[in-house]
Amino acid sequence: MIAVEPFTEQVVFQRPRAMTGAPTTYCPGCMHGVAHRLVAEAIDELGIRERAILVAPVGCSVFAYNYFDIDSVVAAHGRAPAMATGLKRVQPDKIVFTYQGDGDLASIGIAEILHAAGRGENLTVIFVNNAVYGMTGGQMAPTTLPGMKTTSSPLGRDTRTMGHPIKMCELLSQLDGAAFIARRSLHSPAEIRKAKKAIVQAFKTQIEGRGFSMVELLASCPTNWDMKPVDALKWIETHMVPIYPLGDYKTRVES
Amino acid sequence: MIAVEPFTEQVVFQRPRAMTGAPTTYCPGCMHGVAHRLVAEAIDELGIRERAILVAPVGCSVFAYNYFDIDSVVAAHGRAPAMATGLKRVQPDKIVFTYQGDGDLASIGIAEILHAAGRGENLTVIFVNNAVYGMTGGQMAPTTLPGMKTTSSPLGRDTRTMGHPIKMCELLSQLDGAAFIARRSLHSPAEIRKAKKAIVQAFKTQIEGRGFSMVELLASCPTNWDMKPVDALKWIETHMVPIYPLGDYKTRVES
Amino acid sequence: MAKQLMKGNEAIAEAAIRAGVEAYFGYPITPQTELLEYMSKRMPELGRVFLQAESEVAAINMVYGAACAGRRVMTSSSSPGISLMQEGLSYIAASHVPVVIVDVMRGGPGLGNIAPSQSDYFQMVKMAGHGDYKPIVLAPATVQEAVDLTALAFDLAERYRTIATVLLDGVLGQMMEPVELPAMRALPTTPPAWAITGAAGRAKNSVVPFRMQADDLEALNLELQRKIAEIARREVRFKEYLIDTTSGSTDKAELIVVAFGTAGRVALSAVKAARQKGICVGLHRPITLSPFPDERLSQLADEARGFLVVEMNAGQMLQDVKLSVGGQAPVRFYGRTGGQVPMPDDIALEIEKLDEMTGHPLDHKIEGPVALRPVDRPARRQETSRTSRN
Amino acid sequence: MAKQLMKGNEAIAEAAIRAGVEAYFGYPITPQTELLEYMSKRMPELGRVFLQAESEVAAINMVYGAACAGRRVMTSSSSPGISLMQEGLSYIAASHVPVVIVDVMRGGPGLGNIAPSQSDYFQMVKMAGHGDYKPIVLAPATVQEAVDLTALAFDLAERYRTIATVLLDGVLGQMMEPVELPAMRALPTTPPAWAITGAAGRAKNSVVPFRMQADDLEALNLELQRKIAEIARREVRFKEYLIDTTSGSTDKAELIVVAFGTAGRVALSAVKAARQKGICVGLHRPITLSPFPDERLSQLADEARGFLVVEMNAGQMLQDVKLSVGGQAPVRFYGRTGGQVPMPDDIALEIEKLDEMTGHPLDHKIEGPVALRPVDRPARRQETSRTSRN
Amino acid sequence: MAKGHVVVDSERCKGCELCIGVCPKGSIHMSEGFNAKGYRTAVWVNPDGACTGCALCALVCPDTAIAVYREVVPRVGAANAASN
Amino acid sequence: MAKGHVVVDSERCKGCELCIGVCPKGSIHMSEGFNAKGYRTAVWVNPDGACTGCALCALVCPDTAIAVYREVVPRVGAANAASN
Amino acid sequence: MTHYDVVFSGFGGQGVLFGSQLLAYAAMEAGLQVTWIPSYGPEMRGGTANCTVVISDEEIGAPLMRRPSAVVALNYPSVQKYEPLIAPGGLLLYNASLTLRQPERTDIRCVPIPASDTAAELGTPKLLNMVMLGALLQITGVLPVEAVEQSLEAHLPAHRRDMLETNKLALRRGAELAQTLSVMA
Amino acid sequence: MTHYDVVFSGFGGQGVLFGSQLLAYAAMEAGLQVTWIPSYGPEMRGGTANCTVVISDEEIGAPLMRRPSAVVALNYPSVQKYEPLIAPGGLLLYNASLTLRQPERTDIRCVPIPASDTAAELGTPKLLNMVMLGALLQITGVLPVEAVEQSLEAHLPAHRRDMLETNKLALRRGAELAQTLSVMA
Numbered sequence A, B: 001m002i003a004v005e006p007f008t009e010q011v012v013f014q015r016p017r018a019m020t021g022a023p024t025t026y027c028p029g030c031m032h033g034v035a036h037r038l039v040a041e042a043i044d045e046l047g048i049r050e051r052a053i054l055v056a057p058v059g060c061s062v063f064a065y066n067y068f069d070i071d072s073v074v075a076a077h078g079r080a081p082a083m084a085t086g087l088k089r090v091q092p093d094k095i096v097f098t099y100q101g102d103g104d105l106a107s108i109g110i111a112e113i114l115h116a117a118g119r120g121e122n123l124t125v126i127f128v129n130n131a132v133y134g135m136t137g138g139q140m141a142p143t144t145l146p147g148m149k150t151t152s153s154p155l156g157r158d159t160r161t162m163g164h165p166i167k168m169c170e171l172l173s174q175l176d177g178a179a180f181i182a183r184r185s186l187h188s189p190a191e192i193r194k195a196k197k198a199i200v201q202a203f204k205t206q207i208e209g210r211g212f213s214m215v216e217l218l219a220s221c222p223t224n225w226d227m228k229p230v231d232a233l234k235w236i237e238t239h240m241v242p243i244y245p246l247g248d249y250k251t252r253v254e255s
Numbered sequence C, D: 001m002a003k004q005l006m007k008g009n010e011a012i013a014e015a016a017i018r019a020g021v022e023a024y025f026g027y028p029i030t031p032q033t034e035l036l037e038y039m040s041k042r043m044p045e046l047g048r049v050f051l052q053a054e055s056e057v058a059a060i061n062m063v064y065g066a067a068c069a070g071r072r073v074m075t076s077s078s079s080p081g082i083s084l085m086q087e088g089l090s091y092i093a094a095s096h097v098p099v100v101i102v103d104v105m106r107g108g109p110g111l112g113n114i115a116p117s118q119s120d121y122f123q124m125v126k127m128a129g130h131g132d133y134k135p136i137v138l139a140p141a142t143v144q145e146a147v148d149l150t151a152l153a154f155d156l157a158e159r160y161r162t163i164a165t166v167l168l169d170g171v172l173g174q175m176m177e178p179v180e181l182p183a184m185r186a187l188p189t190t191p192p193a194w195a196i197t198g199a200a201g202r203a204k205n206s207v208v209p210f211r212m213q214a215d216d217l218e219a220l221n222l223e224l225q226r227k228i229a230e231i232a233r234r235e236v237r238f239k240e241y242l243i244d245t246t247s248g249s250t251d252k253a254e255l256i257v258v259a260f261g262t263a264g265r266v267a268l269s270a271v272k273a274a275r276q277k278g279i280c281v282g283l284h285r286p287i288t289l290s291p292f293p294d295e296r297l298s299q300l301a302d303e304a305r306g307f308l309v310v311e312m313n314a315g316q317m318l319q320d321v322k323l324s325v326g327g328q329a330p331v332r333f334y335g336r337t338g339g340q341v342p343m344p345d346d347i348a349l350e351i352e353k354l355d356e357m358t359g360h361p362l363d364h365k366i367e368g369p370v371a372l373r374p375v376d377r378p379a380r381r382q383e384t385s386r387t388s389r390n
Numbered sequence E, F: 001m002a003k004g005h006v007v008v009d010s011e012r013c014k015g016c017e018l019c020i021g022v023c024p025k026g027s028i029h030m031s032e033g034f035n036a037k038g039y040r041t042a043v044w045v046n047p048d049g050a051c052t053g054c055a056l057c058a059l060v061c062p063d064t065a066i067a068v069y070r071e072v073v074p075r076v077g078a079a080n081a082a083s084n
Numbered sequence G, H: 001m002t003h004y005d006v007v008f009s010g011f012g013g014q015g016v017l018f019g020s021q022l023l024a025y026a027a028m029e030a031g032l033q034v035t036w037i038p039s040y041g042p043e044m045r046g047g048t049a050n051c052t053v054v055i056s057d058e059e060i061g062a063p064l065m066r067r068p069s070a071v072v073a074l075n076y077p078s079v080q081k082y083e084p085l086i087a088p089g090g091l092l093l094y095n096a097s098l099t100l101r102q103p104e105r106t107d108i109r110c111v112p113i114p115a116s117d118t119a120a121e122l123g124t125p126k127l128l129n130m131v132m133l134g135a136l137l138q139i140t141g142v143l144p145v146e147a148v149e150q151s152l153e154a155h156l157p158a159h160r161r162d163m164l165e166t167n168k169l170a171l172r173r174g175a176e177l178a179q180t181l182s183v184m185a
């Protein structure tokens, strides 16, 4: 029999299963929200929600444990890769990922991220680079752009005394243990889609046991940049992307 | 008047002025001794003994403060670059250098060395890579070669669980703040001469205010390698050099 | 000089600057961050050194380095950051170099929260790092005191070549109060003789935080202990309210509240309220937590009916009070944790309980100062320590 | 099972393995390193996890992670390394996850030296990290005890979801003694319900070391305090020698030496020697430093003429002894620092001094057990604390 | 073009306006009033049915405040296909 | 060839034999006896004057136990040159 | 003896901080002791903010209290939060423009001020904090409005200088409103 | 009651560790309590090493003592270091092959053993530690030589098994020497 169905709607977009739906404490327009959603979508797509484990950082996304509907822990500032190492080494069948800000990962926690990558820990790292310390009120991060004013570089980052930006993808891709290292941005729908793909690829790297994977996401902190959210996204495109070129920095096929 | 002088001798080689002459506690044939002497010779040659400051590490060379006839401090394990930063920032006219082992610099202290380099601290680092933790009895270091047996990798370093060697020159030369980064070896008289030149160049980099400089020296630890000193030097050449290629990794001219 | 309304954190920063701090190294952490931010602005203006370190571990070791150069140097942080500094602090102690540390305590343990707390008392006063040493610990209760004690911290650190800490909580760090700032001091022109400044025209100097031989290391420890004893002899500071007053209408206190910092000032309100109700209570507020005013407390214990220790933790200074009181009077405890600030009403209630427990004189509304009844030695089990949520 | 002659460090490692430790993360440091090295060999053989971390900071956070997964996990280090773990330990405490930490103490402060010491007492017992928490601290005095207490540490850590530490010094770590090892325990088959193992077929679990709201964080703290109180009620352990013996020729002790670990066993030699000279002295050796045997000491204080605390530090446990004794008897101190091990002769001399100071009975060579004279309450100033080099 | 249907959860919305910026059809506006948290919120206004359900708005929304539905044009044989 | 003169400080020498390994002239040998620290030590043995003072031995010595001197062949006019 | 404590409460962005600080400045400049202390929620931006000011002519002990004697509530959640807390006999001054429900307590004085509307009328919706502060001064008399005007002159940030007169105007409008309303109440 | 303490002292590499451990093993296997504890100098290699063994039939308190009752000195620096420390009535057994000067104390028993020479004669210069240990056993009678021989069988590392008999020989030669020498002394 040929049925003519009543006029219906199809869901094009809704909150992924791997998110709890708890409202976030993030500022209006903060890209942590988008980054969270992409990770949750990737988890849903790969069907790994029940074996995924989040290691949340100290930073604005310390609350991430509350937003993902998966088993979660919160690490000490910068130590998420070490904590994740502990979690993964004792249960290698789980999919363990850290979610870290740039202060957390590139400043206080640079030793832990480098060594996790160096050892080729089979972990995934979602690295949200917003060029400042969001949570503590916008101080300079190792990723702050030259000349950029922050609450701890009030006259702008002077590279002679405060150094140049540290580029984590470039650095980590030097390490033999790193299997997949990519940088994406969240400044437009198109870039958001690409970011999602990279996140999926990073998780796949782990699922296939190929070693350390990291996706760096250029993101905005409208509050501390003191910009409207829309302008902040533009600023990512015009100011951050030139210094932090997007792309795949390492894709190792063998494990 | 033409004088015929009595038959005399000229000093070809003697202990440099910048060494105290205190006998060392190093094992027979340990290359720390040679590395010390080269640094002291460089200090003498550059005439900077009276403004040179050594930051000694924790490692076999913790005693270095005793062997150099210059102002010295001993840092906590791995923190020499931070301590040196403190010393140099308050007295930029002094020539401050750290002397660090591979456990100290590449393991526990990797955050401090990376950030000192990242900030382009105008410091010099002498990095003695002997592929093990000498002082504590020969445990695995981040620089231990794949397959190499140590007291904490009794079956040999398995790169799948313990990672691949971390190559500090390759890593640090990624950073914009690094001005001069070179790797040399101490396994033969010819290499020792080259090492000396690199050390001089590193100090010059600092004297000229061009930023962070580091010379990595491949060295032996006959005791923990369980080799005769002569064999240990050969082993550097045959086993270490292929993994840690010698050369200049970065030479930035502008400051 | 006119008073200014300043946040504790900023007032401390400005006070340090006026005390001649030459270099600041630190890492952001709430509720201390304004101090770092203030420094980031002012220090470069003055041609002095400001550097945001990559971590607290790096910060304390930069401080260590600059201190070895004989320069006035400081860092500031909050509880978790202070934990990370413990190894460095122990090295600094072993090296006899002067440094100033400001700890704006927050709720713990762990990441805790950013609310005010006093639970770093042990970590600071009992030395959290390995080995036997003891920093000087100064605990302000007002922004003005924070300013004054910051200057004092530099003086004491240099006089004794030791670690001097200013220990406050988030309330004081975040609160604004009117302050009078001292004048700007001149920077020292020559570094001390032991400083690491390059061996020009003199024999080399070394700063060495170890002694391979046990007898040498014991000698170093004895020197540290000697220093601690000297500091204990000379530098005890505290403030008392409504205790032992000889004039006016206030009675000599029979009950003593002991509290420091914010807990101390809140307790003052409670003590005043209890006095209104006729309870003869006074407040002893230690300003130096290390050296601890143990002699004074022991003196007070000779005559007091009982003590109430109030802290924003689960009972840390309590131990030092008990050690000072030495079993001569009951010691009760009222503590709030997790970032809760005790309220005057709650403390007042505890004072009343103590009053009852220790058997207050029948006619407790005495008009003038009177001699105290001799105090029975209390049964030991009365000296209860407890955390109360009331 | 036949006895084996084993180094303390290796015996502890093997004991942990037999207690079912599933993962070990650590960093080399003398005088603990043999423990790590032993693990590097044995754990992979058994298919368990061994990982040399990049630092002590990383090691403790790896331990934290594995503990969150509900696995039996441990690390070991020595004093400076333990200082670096303080932030992590505070996080672990806030998270109520069980971990075992072995600290083989060395001379401090700073880099100190690699000689034996007990100067991490404060750092371990008074919690060195920020916040209010208290690990269980077990202090063995023989290699056999180290073995037994290691197994106990795992049990207690899991029972109370807390940090349990085995605190020893370089003497015990490096010394060989005959030991009987327990049988190999089976590994647990299912992780506890709270463990972070992936939210399969159940609601998600979280391990969260903070509470943003002060009242929530206070609730967490009250839970920690409740746990501490329960542990204090149930887990106190100590060993006594020549105290309160009702049989044979030994007298009830009038003087009590209190010492733990290596200092405790050396003191035993001294106590025996003093007994030979007819001094009625006994030894109380706390095995749990936390919870501290305060009730027992307070009981002993009711009858004892005096206490002598012997430590390999400048007087740390001393404070807890004084708090327990509560002013009821004089407490003397003999301490050696910097890696010096006190010698029996020196302690014997201190016992004699204490004997004289506290006025020993005229006929002090009594034959059988006798009732003790009631003890006068000593003047407070007699309770001197000092570091002596004699 | 497909017809879209957008639902904004006004209690989740924080009024960041990112969705407005990316909507190719101008179908989202800001509310006049405030939600409980004090924000003006995004409102889907689609009088002429311009919204295509492209979901760009949802893609950039940091607060997953937007759900997007699209008209399913009934296809003959769909039920059949499903029953295979 | 220039003539060398080598002095080994036997109390500093730890007998590692590195100098022996590099001496192109075979002018260094190990001692029979031990020094105060219990090491056999390097001994410069140069009966035929083969040592050129090339200082390779000193260059590799980790304990700066070796000093090297070289004969200065008197040159006519040297004094003159110096007095210019 | 002067002893006065007041909590300012509202959304982030409503001027809670500046309004309350201004009172503190004025108190200091009037030679009084004063403490000002903020507390924030976990949100980085948005969420609620509140500041407590204590003014006294004696050394101030507690800078925080469980039951404040006065509350200036700039939004409705603040009314909800603080109404039950205010000490008996105390004052609740609330922004009537944003309040959905009248406060119910009868043992405190509740004064509605249409602050948002008033500020909007003045063309400066952001100055609702000044309207409320003016009202507070008027009702409590803790400090004269003129004293606060002086502090405004001293402490208005440089980039807002052009708003000085408007600020003063808002202050005075608040005071006027309070006079009328409290007469009515 | 058995209570015996002895310090073995010498250069690193002279077999101080193994010699003293062997004694400890033998004591344990004889059912006695025993402690063995090493101490090193700052040098990584070379330098001096010494190990203290205490043997008792009661729980052992101190595993270290200021004044040992016996010392086995394998080199001259050890003689210099320990001669003054030995408890009155104690024993100094020293390697006469490497000793430059006779010990001088008369209140202790000093027994020279030409251990290095003897070991060299046996073709195994490294076994001077066994020679000294054999001598110690002979002189003190703390344990029978046979007991140590058994421990040697149990604990000689696998890769040295071929040296078992030579080790035993050295032990026995040491015992013989001690017998002769102590008769002579």
Ligand SMILES: Cc1ncc(C[n+]2csc(CCOP(=O)(O)OP(=O)(O)O)c2C)c(N)n1
Residues within 6 Å of the ligand: A058, A059, A060, A061, A077, A100, A101, A102, A103, A104, A105, A128, A130, A132, A133, A134, A135, A136, A141, A221, C027, C028, C029, C030, C056, C080, C081, C084
């Ligand atoms: C040991 C320690 N140091 C400092 C802090 C304070 N702190 C919290 S978050 C943070 C930085 C966060 O910046 P980032 O990692 O870039 O995250 P964002 O908030 O920007 O997402 C800092 C310094 C802390 N909690 N612990």
Ligand SMILES: Cc1ncc(C[n+]2csc(CCOP(=O)(O)OP(=O)(O)O)c2C)c(N)n1
Residues within 6 Å of the ligand: B058, B059, B060, B061, B077, B100, B101, B102, B103, B104, B105, B128, B130, B132, B133, B134, B135, B136, B141, B221, D027, D028, D029, D030, D056, D080, D081, D084
């Ligand atoms: C915080 C801390 N952790 C560990 C140690 C122990 N330790 C001393 S030196 C050393 C490693 C030295 O190795 P390396 O840096 O390679 O120097 P080397 O001795 O090989 O020259 C370690 C782990 C310490 N002193 N402090």
Ligand code: SF4
Residues within 6 Å of the ligand: A025, A026, A027, A029, A030, A031, A032, A060, A130, A134, A135, A220, A221, A222, A223, A224, G044, G045
């Ligand atoms: S402060 Fe920045 S990073 Fe943090 S929530 Fe706000 S916008 Fe996001």
Ligand code: SF4
Residues within 6 Å of the ligand: B025, B026, B027, B029, B030, B031, B032, B060, B130, B134, B135, B220, B221, B222, B223, B224, H044, H045
């Ligand atoms: S252990 Fe190795 S690095 Fe250390 S002194 Fe000996 S040979 Fe040199």
Ligand code: SF4
Residues within 6 Å of the ligand: E004, E006, E022, E023, E024, E025, E026, E027, E028, E044, E050, E051, E052, E053, E054, E055, E056, E057, E058, E068
């Ligand atoms: S679905 Fe597309 S067209 Fe419709 S509102 Fe969203 S962005 Fe605009």
Ligand code: SF4
Residues within 6 Å of the ligand: A029, E008, E012, E013, E014, E015, E016, E017, E018, E019, E020, E041, E042, E057, E060, E061, E062, E063, E064, E065, E066
């Ligand atoms: S993007 Fe989301 S939060 Fe932002 S205005 Fe649109 S619906 Fe609201």
Ligand code: SF4
Residues within 6 Å of the ligand: F004, F006, F022, F023, F024, F025, F026, F027, F028, F044, F050, F051, F052, F053, F054, F055, F056, F057, F058, F068
């Ligand atoms: S100087 Fe040259 S030739 Fe002479 S001994 Fe040394 S290495 Fe040999």
Ligand code: SF4
Residues within 6 Å of the ligand: B029, F008, F012, F013, F014, F015, F016, F017, F018, F019, F020, F041, F042, F057, F060, F061, F062, F063, F064, F065, F066
């Ligand atoms: S190289 Fe130096 S230490 Fe080695 S044997 Fe020769 S002289 Fe001696």
Ligand SMILES: [Mg+2]
Residues within 6 Å of the ligand: A101, A102, A103, A128, A129, A130, A131, A132, A133, A134, A141
């Ligand atoms: Mg950031």
Ligand SMILES: [Mg+2]
Residues within 6 Å of the ligand: B101, B102, B103, B128, B129, B130, B131, B132, B133, B134, B141
């Ligand atoms: Mg090394």
